[in-house]
Amino acid sequence: MNQSPLPLQLMWFRDDLRTADNPALSSALAAGPVIAVFILDQQSPGIRPLGGAAKWWLHHGLKSLRAALEDLGIPLVLRKGPADSIMTELARQTNAQAVHWNRRYGQPERAVDTRAKTALRGLGREARSYPGTLLHEPWELLTKKGTGYKVFTPFYNALGDSAIRPPLPAPLGQDTFSAAGIPNGLELEDLELLPATAQWTAGLAAQWEPGEAPARHRLENVLESIAQDYPEHHDRPDLDGTSALSPALRWGHLGAHEMWDALGRLAAENPKAGAGATAMRRQLAWRDFCWHLYYHHPQLPDRNLRTDFDHFDWVWPEQDQQVASYVQLWQKGRTGFGLVDAGMQQLWQTGWMHNRVRMVAASLLVKNLQVHWKVGERWFWDTLVDADIASNTANWQWVAGSGADAAPYFRVFNPELQAKKFDPQGSYVSQFAPLAAQPIVDLKQSRLDALDAYDQMKLRLGEI
Numbered sequence: 045m046n047q048s049p050l051p052l053q054l055m056w057f058r059d060d061l062r063t064a065d066n067p068a069l070s071s072a073l074a075a076g077p078v079i080a081v082f083i084l085d086q087q088s089p090g091i092r093p094l095g096g097a098a099k100w101w102l103h104h105g106l107k108s109l110r111a112a113l114e115d116l117g118i119p120l121v122l123r124k125g126p127a128d129s130i131m132t133e134l135a136r137q138t139n140a141q142a143v144h145w146n147r148r149y150g151q152p153e154r155a156v157d158t159r160a161k162t163a164l165r166g167l168g169r170e171a172r173s174y175p176g177t178l179l180h181e182p183w184e185l186l187t188k189k190g191t192g193y194k195v196f197t198p199f200y201n202a203l204g205d206s207a208i209r210p211p212l213p214a215p216l217g218q219d220t221f222s223a224a225g226i227p228n229g230l231e232l233e234d235l236e237l238l239p240a241t242a243q244w245t246a247g248l249a250a251q252w253e254p255g256e257a258p259a260r261h262r263l264e265n266v267l268e269s270i271a272q273d274y275p276e277h278h279d280r281p282d283l284d285g286t287s288a289l290s291p292a293l294r295w296g297h298l299g300a301h302e303m304w305d306a307l308g309r310l311a312a313e314n315p316k317a318g319a320g321a322t323a324m325r326r327q328l329a330w331r332d333f334c335w336h337l338y339y340h341h342p343q344l345p346d347r348n349l350r351t352d353f354d355h356f357d358w359v360w361p362e363q364d365q366q367v368a369s370y371v372q373l374w375q376k377g378r379t380g381f382g383l384v385d386a387g388m389q390q391l392w393q394t395g396w397m398h399n400r401v402r403m404v405a406a407s408l409l410v411k412n413l414q415v416h417w418k419v420g421e422r423w424f425w426d427t428l429v430d431a432d433i434a435s436n437t438a439n440w441q442w443v444a445g446s447g448a449d450a451a452p453y454f455r456v457f458n459p460e461l462q463a464k465k466f467d468p469q470g471s472y473v474s475q476f477a478p479l480a481a482q483p484i485v486d487l488k489q490s491r492l493d494a495l496d497a498y499d500q501m502k503l504r505l506g507e508i
């Protein structure tokens with residue numbers, strides 16, 4: 045029962061599983077007593093179902109969120125199904141005055157939110173949305189022509205020139221609700237986010253602790269030491285040289301504003317760490333850029349952004365048995381290229397891969413093997429704990445050459461040279477891929493074949 049004289053508020057959690065720096069939660073609490081809701085929606089039109097590793101993360105992230113909310117006296121109700129109708133029903137059932145949420149930027153998710161807004165307003169309830177996930181709303185930063193950016197550097201300059209709000213403090217709690225006032229929900233286990241056998245996820249559990257408090261703790265480590273060496277260490281998979289905060293940012297345990305602000309303060313206060321903090325901020329801006337691209341180009345997960353690549357002769361495992369077997373070896377980390385194999389093993393064992401190795405592993409698949417980028421993107425989607433539709437598809441398109449601000453096609457990473465440069469003692473490779481395998485392609489010849497395929501595409505387009 046809501047004993048407060050103020051009207052009940054519903055806080056709808058989605059990709060923002062945190063209590064601090066959460067504009068929707070802060071506003072809900074300022075308006076009245078709050079019940080929190082999370083709805084697992086894998087069925088609204090166009091919503092891409094989560095991959096296995098992401099589901100594992102979400103399960104534990106929700107457990108951690110529930111505990112953090114409990115400390116604030118906020119109950120968390122879990123549901124499953126089409127989110128707009130469930131949310132509207134909950135608002136009706138609880139007689140809530142308003143539903144608060146932080147915005148999402150994918151077209152299918154925005155469609156759900158728009159339907160929820162319309163239905164809630166139809167019921168005479170308020171629907172209030174807030175900017176909580178990106179440093180800037182994608183429609184706020186525009187080129188002089190009024191369009192979205194397609195190139196990172198001008199986007200980053202515009203971001204740097206704009207005002208980015210400071211993070212919001214953690215909210216104070218509220219009086220505990222009596223159970224009678226809380227609508228029925230599912231048990232966390234009923235969301236069925238964990239796989240039937242825990243064998244594979246044991247590696248994820250050994251590596252990660254999903255949640256707001258562990259994310260903030262890791263940020264402190266980053267500020268104390270990792271940021272300082274970031275310029276020299278960020279490309280080294282053999283070192284703990286990057287923040288490893290991508291899953292925490294993906295699930296919103298850590299707000300981008302909090303990280304941006306903390307790095308900015310570090311740069312201002314500690315000249316020794318300044319270059320590293322600024323470089324890490326720049327990387328963080330890539331996350332915003334990927335979402336900016338996706339917002340302005342909703343076809344990003346499905347179509348080449350550079351449409352000339354529609355004429356590229358990609359190969360698909362379904363069409364060629366040998367290619368199918370190469371793709372399997374790539375997935376298992378048995379390509380015979382140590383750095384790629386270590387990366388793919390790191391991905392399988394921990395649900396994460398170092399950025400440098402992601403680029404090299406992706407390049408082997410889409411360039412040396414000429415396999416369509418969607419094949420690799422889907423594997424990453426299923427196996428990454430930080431799998432996010434904008435960052436994953438934008439980066440795959442970047443490596444493939446079909447993206448907006450893509451690597452030039454002739455840039456084919458040589459995994460052997462990359463290993464020498466970025467894993468000089470071979471410790472990353474021996475940690476994750478100690479057994480050598482027979483190389484599946486000749487690097488020199490397959491690079492020439494890829495460049496030839498690119499020329500064939502240009503020829504088809506009448507450009508050469």
Ligand SMILES: Cc1cc2nc3c(=O)[nH]c(=O)nc-3n(C[C@H](O)[C@H](O)[C@H](O)COP(=O)(O)OP(=O)(O)OC[C@H]3O[C@@H](n4cnc5c(N)ncnc54)[C@H](O)[C@@H]3O)c2cc1C
Nearest residue numbers: 286287288289290327328330331399402431432435436439
């Ligand atoms: C083929 C490919 C697929 C990728 N798929 C994803 C994905 O699904 N989800 C995801 O979050 N990142 C993805 N990335 C980007 C990047 O590899 C990871 O964000 C990075 O490895 C995270 O490590 P970190 O947290 O230590 O990064 P740091 O170097 O510490 O950077 C700080 C933060 O900046 C952001 N960031 C850094 N680099 C990028 C980038 N290139 N693109 C977007 N954001 C970036 C991340 O949120 C990261 O946590 C992909 C990259 C490639 C090449």
